[in-house]
Amino acid sequence: MHKQSVKKWGALVTAVLAAALLSGCGPQYLVFHPxxxxxxxxxxxxxxxVILIAIVIVPTLAIFxxxxxxxxxxxxxxxxYSPEWSESKVLEVVWWSIPIIIVGILSVFTAKTTFALTRxxxxxxxxxxxxVTSLDWKWLFQYPGQGVATVNYCEIPTGVPVQFVLTSDAPMNSFWVPQLGGQEYTMPGMAMGLWLQADKPGQYYGHGANFTGRGFAHDDFTVIAASNSDFNKWVSQTKSSAPALTMADYNKLKKPSTMGTASYSSFPKGLFDNVIWSEGGRYMPGTMNMAGMASGNSTAMSNSTAKSGIANEASQSSSSNK
Amino acid sequence: MPAALKQFTDTYLMWNEGYLIWISDILIALTSIGIVATLTYFKKWKWLWKEWLTSVDHKRIGIMYLIAALLMMFRGGADAMLLRTQLASPNSHFLTAEHYDQIFTTHGTIMILFMAMPMIFAMFNIVVPLQIGARDVAFPYLNAISFWLFFFGAMLFNISFVFGGSPDAGWVSYPPLTELGFDKGPGENFYLLSLQISGIGSIATGINFLATILKMRAPGMKLMRMPLFTWSVVAASIVIIFAFPALTIALALLMLDRIVGTHFFTMLHGGDPMMFVNLFWIWGHPEVYIVVLPAFGVFSEVVATFARKRIFGYTSMVASLLLISVISYFVWAHHFFTMGAGADVNTFFAVASMMVAIPTGVKVFNWLFTMFRGRISFELPMLWTLAFVPNFIIGGATGVMLAVAPADYQYHNSYFLIAHFHQVLIAGPVFGLIAGMYFWWPKMFGFKLDEKIGRIAFWLFNIGFYVCFMPQYALGFKGMQRRMYTYPAGMGWHTLNLISTIGAYIMGLGFLFIVVQIVYSIKYGERDLTGDPWNGRTLEWSLPSPAPHYNFAVIPTVTDRDMLWVMKQEGREGELRRINPDAIADIHMPKNSGRPFLMGLAFFVAGFGFVFNWYVLAVIGLVGVALTMILRAFEWDDEYHILAEEVREVEAALGRL
Incomplete structure (x- = not known):
């Protein structure tokens, strides 16, 4: 290759990379704008x-x-040209140890964050x-503390940690709101916990992230973060103006379909627990202890969930509580 | 009875579903007519049966695997083109949701199980016995059974698109979506049964090649004198033997759920879908190493040959192959960090997954230092190997990113993941096996594939690759999930998807150039008269191309890792290429048999019966299977001798006496 064409290609690659990096700052890169x-x-x-990996791969690519x-x-x-040269203890020690060190450092960061995110x-x-209950193909949100329920959108106050307790009354799905943070699966017969929190008011895109069949592409929802007072206003407004969610309504929601948003002033008592129970939760050891689940007391709720409610997380939760 | 007929065509032939099905029907009919007509016109039926369908020769079986893999690459690639066409613009209705779901399911399943697997088995078969100085594999009859089980499994899977409907729950096939409650159709049954049938064949192949390599090496070929491709086959075979039974069990239990009504994977009667997810990935993750390890083996052979230098750090290379195969069993849960496992479990699997990068990184450095102070020539096998290196480095880097559990909460099921696994699976197995195909093609067929057309194919496929998959990393950060059949306009996903689709077309074009190259080279390709077109280093290049039926007239005694290369350096390669006529004895060979083919066919019939719950048909198939087994049990006369005189004649005609 001639020097000039090398330069030309270099310039092109730099331009493309720069464009990629700059566009990475665009607001539509949701994961970059938490x-x-x-x-x-x-x-x-x-x-x-990325930085730790780059320390290894950039020089490697250059050497290549x-x-x-x-x-x-x-x-x-x-x-x-030395066709028979094929051993070097020193070199081998170098490239066995560099990746070991990098992986070691990255492991520490990984472990720390993994445990931190359970709190x-x-x-x-x-x-x-x-x-949260994932249905075919919609999302039902119930507020045990406030007594209201919504479909395909949920309102949360800013600055408040929210424990999303997740289950499914349909095939497995995954609850993902990229700008708030990473996802967790919803599974029938189980309740799983995911901590998220919004610090800025706004509307955030959410979507089911695990394939559930025909209507999957339209399985999106919105998380609306509002100030505490706006949130309370929304709760009382919903309570006074929205219709109640009845069992009949729920059974209708359960049928495979896609729909827009909906709000409800109340929901049948114990609906969330009953769904978990009837979808197989009764066979799961530990599910019986979900005492706080539908108590309506949000503080008690989150504690009991962290202790024992999250069915297949029982061992992990207790270790992180220590 | 037109009403009954209409019901049949709507239910089974799905003619009410529109032009996609009609076009497929027409193409299948035309292809079948074409094949039948050609065979009849050239009076080749007998030749096909005697020379190929009943063959137990590893070289023939390898070639059949290769042809099947290329056909399946075409099918899986056509699926990919349809998917990318659908995603080129937002709110597109080129495909319906149902068809899109079926097509991404068949794309994934075919590419992994019916393209990558036969491709590695093609390499196993074509190369291993020649490389270790053997006359065939340890169990040639079983080898034929493996092939026909794969073949008929693949046929059963492929027929689903035009008969009864394809599976549509993704290649991972998670319950409860795949349980009767959500999926009544026969599509999922096609998936379960065809994978089951071909999976039995895969386990047998793993056993066969491990036994072959351990027991049938030429005298003097100690384990640490084996070529690295053979070592990679050892590693892959071990992984196959331990991983595939998990898939067999998962598929069998899910099939019982669907056919008999058990509840292994539904929560409703105390089963647990997580159990399927675990079993699937206990097979599924080792599976990706099963397909990538042989590719590593190919790269090791190619790099040493085209850098004209001994492989660097042979011991490390062997150790890293084995280390990867061991670690591969401790990473499966990284496929579901987001399914509620505890922080301790996630941390364990995150660290284990990152550890894969250590031996893999060592391999990359050793390849680099094999080229260091070598003399690199850029022929097609080397070109694909060189393209693999940076590509796989980036894919490996994003792999480590994905292994970081909390970061994975944001990548999981997004296009970032899609970009990652396509990058490692294309740069690894696909580039590796294409490199291997070019490398050993002369050994299989006696001519080289055309260099010029090959270069065009190479650049198209490579540039197309980056254009197709780099934007998908970005789409992941933009929050786009996998398996959406369409997407809204307002998310900023359109441009990147369009670019990605253009890249996919370029890759498709690259594949077509490979096809053109093969067709062109059959007629005009440079003939390989020496048997050693690349200045090779290992035993297979001491044989004529293509190798005679019995491979080695006299089994050589091995004294060095790069046997042929060392002999050449010492000017003694004649010892391998000139046979002493007195040393030739009668050669003991296995007889051909039509039974493996018939057994595969019987499995196909049984599978087809179970798919539709047509039990009479299923029983007929199973009886056929039992019958072929019983007949085999009472077969005493399944071997014969090629007389020394005959061997001498063949060798004399090849000018080797």
């Missing part, structure tokens, strides 16, 4: 991992291109709980 502590921790970890250029088989190539992101604020 609005809460969970998403921010995850983004920090993403950046840390150098070698294939320097040792190409052209007449008159003066570079050294509420804010310790000094009373958390709230929202019970």
């Amino acid at each position: 609005v809460g502590p969970v998403g921010k921790q995850e983004l920090n970890l993403i950046i840390t991992s 291109f150098f070698i294939i250029f320097r040792y190409r088989n052209t007449p008159g190539n003066k570079a050294k 509420p992101p804010e310790q000094n604020v009373n958390p709230m709980t929202i019970e």
Whole structure:
């Protein structure tokens, strides 16, 4: 390759990379624009991992291109040729140990964040709980503390850690709001917990992230973060103006379909628990202890959930509580 | 009875579903007519049966695997084109949701199980016995059974698109979506039964090649004198033997759920879908190493050959192969960090997954230092190998990113993940096996594939690859999930998807150039008269191309890792290429048999019966299976001898006496 064309290609590659990086700052790159502590921790970890990996791969790529250029088989190539040279203890020790060190460092960061994310992101604020049921192909949100329910959107107060308790009354799905933070699966017969928090008012895109069949592409929802007072206003407004969610309504929601949003002033008592129970929760050891689940007391709720409610997380939760 | 007929065509032939089905029907009919007509016109039926369908020769079986893999790559690629066409613009209705779901399911399943697997088995079969100085594999009859089980499994899977409907729950097939409650159709049964049938064949292949390599090496070929491709087959075979039974169990239990009405994977009677997810990935993750390890083996052979230098750090290379195969069993849960496992479990699997990067990184450095102070020539096998290196480095880097559990909460099921696994699976197995195909093609067929057309294919496929998959990383950060059949306009996903689709077309074009290259080279390709077109290093290049039926007239004694290369350096390669006529003895060979083919066919019939719960048909198939087994049990006369005189004649005709 001639020097000039190398330069030209270099310029092109730089331009493309620069464009990619700049566009990475665009607001549509949801994962790069977290609005809460969970998403921010995850983004920090993403950046840390990229830097650590780059320490290894950038020099490796440089060495690669150098070698294939320097040792190409052209007449008159003066570079050294030693066809039998095939061992070097020193070199081997170097490239066994570099990746070990990098992986070691990255492991520490990974472990720290993994454990941190099982705790509420804010310790000094009373958390709230929202019970989420994924249906074919819609999302039902129940507020045990407020007594209201919504479909395909949920309103949360800013600055308050929210424990989303997740289950499914349909095939497995996954609850993902990229700007708030990473996802967790919803599974029939189980309740799983996911801590998220929004620090900025706004509307955030959410979507089911695990394939559930025909209507999956239209399985989106919106999380609306509002100030505490706006949130309370919304709750009382919903309570006074929206219709109640009856069992008949729920059974209708359960049928496979897609729909817009809906609000309900109340929901049948114990609906969330009953759904878990009847979808197989009764066979899961530990589910019986979900005492606080539908107590309506959000503080008690989150504690009991953390202790024993999250069925197949029982062992993990207790270890993180220690 | 037109009403009954209409019911049949609507239910089973799905003619009410529109032009996609009609076009497929027409194409299948035309292809079948074409094949039948050609065979009849050239009077080749007998030849097909005697020389190919009943063959137990590893070289023939390898070639059949290769042809099947290329056909399946075409099918899976056509699926990919349809998917990318649908996603080129927002709110598109080129495909319906139902068809899109079926097509992404068949794309994934075919590419992994019916393209990558036969491709590695093609390499196993074509290369291993020649490389270790053997006359065939340990169990040639079983080898034929493996092939026909794969073949008829693949047929059963492929027929679903035009008969009864394809599976549509993704290649991972998670319950409860795949349980009767949500999925009544026969599509899922097609998936379960065809994978089951071909999976039995895969387990047998793993056993066969491990036994072959352990027991049938030429005298003097100690384990640490084996070529690295053979070592990679050892590693892959071990993984196959331990991983595939998990898939067999998962599929069998899900099939019982669907056919008999058990509840292994529904919560409703105390089963647990998580159990399927675990079993699936206990197979599924090792599976990706099953397909990538042989590719690593190919790269090791190619790099040493085209850098004209001994492989660097042979011991490390062997150790890392084995280490990867061991670690592969401790990473499966990274496929579901987001399914509520505890922080301790997630941390364990995150660290284990990152650890895969250590031996893999070591391999990359050793390849680099094999080229360092070598003399690199850029022929097609080397070109694909060189393209693999940076590509796989980036894919490996994003792999480590994905292994970071909390970061994975944001990547999981997004297009970031899609970009990652396509990058490692295309740069690894696909580039590796294409490199292997070019490398050993002369050994299989006696001619080289055309260099010029090959270069065009190479650049198209490679540039197309980056254009197709780099934007998908970005789409993941933009929050786009996998398996959406369409997307809204307001998310900023359109441009990147369009670019990705253009890239996919370029890759498709690259594939077509490979096809053109093969067709062109059959007629005009450079003939390989020496048997050693690349200045090779290992035993297979000491044989004529293509190798005679019995491979080695006299089994050589091995004294070095790069046997042929060392002999060449010492000017003694004649010892391998000139046979002493007195040393030739009668050669003991297995007889051909039509039974493996018939057994595969019987499995197909049984599988087809179970798919539709047509039990009479299923029983007929199973009886056929039992019958072929019983007949085999009472077969005493399944071997014969090629007389020394005959071997001498063949070798003399090849100019090797």
